[in-house]
Amino acid sequence: MKEWPLEVLIEAVLFTSGRSMKIEELAEELGYPVDEVTLSVSQLQQTVKRRRNSALQLVEVGGRFAFEVKPSIANHLPSTTKAEIPPKLLKAAALIAYHQPMPQSRLVELLGQKAYDHIRELAQSGLINRRKAGNTRRLTTTSRFSEVFGCPYTDRQKVKKWFREKVLETGMLDNIENASALEEELDDTIPHED
Structure with a gap:
């Protein structure tokens, strides 16, 4: 079985969870030390920034991390794909x-x-x-x-x-x-x- 890099696992967890998560939550979910997760999140942020033509960005709000659609792209999406607030x-x-x-x-x-x-x-x-x-x-x-x-x-x-x-x-x-x-x-x- 292939061993995935922590950065890839963090990306998968953040993407599939559909919510923001603290470093401590990620560490607990993945079973890694907080300092390793902190470093990997930082690396993931840089990786995501370097991606060309990517629709997503990794944002931090109040110490919580989440993937979201870049604002420049969000305006071009159908309304059915946007978070619904009545x-x-x-x-x-x-x-x-x-x-x-x-x-x-x-x-x-x-x-x-x-x-x-x-x-x-x-x-x-x-x-x-x-x-x-x-x-x-x-x-x-x-x-x-x-x-x-x-x-x-x-x-x-x-x-x-x-x-x-x-x-x-x-x-x-x-x-x-x-x-x-x-x-x-x-x-x-x-x-x-x-």
């Missing part, structure tokens, strides 16, 4: 990322009673955390949120800043009710260049 949940996910930590009561003010269902679905899909905070819950994004939306950060404040920059770039607030209130809050929190 469109009805996108506005709630965007508002949570934009305002985190966001009181659940504030999201309900913005979206109405349907917000409760959206929050439950987002939490069940692992995109947000909801923690009890007095009479409401505090909503924040997760590392899975960062993976799904292509954010290079997992730190809540960095995700918030990154997402706000994306909102400005894309004009996402243009069609959202209460956009002026959201923009005022944005103006108060992002420093302006003079």
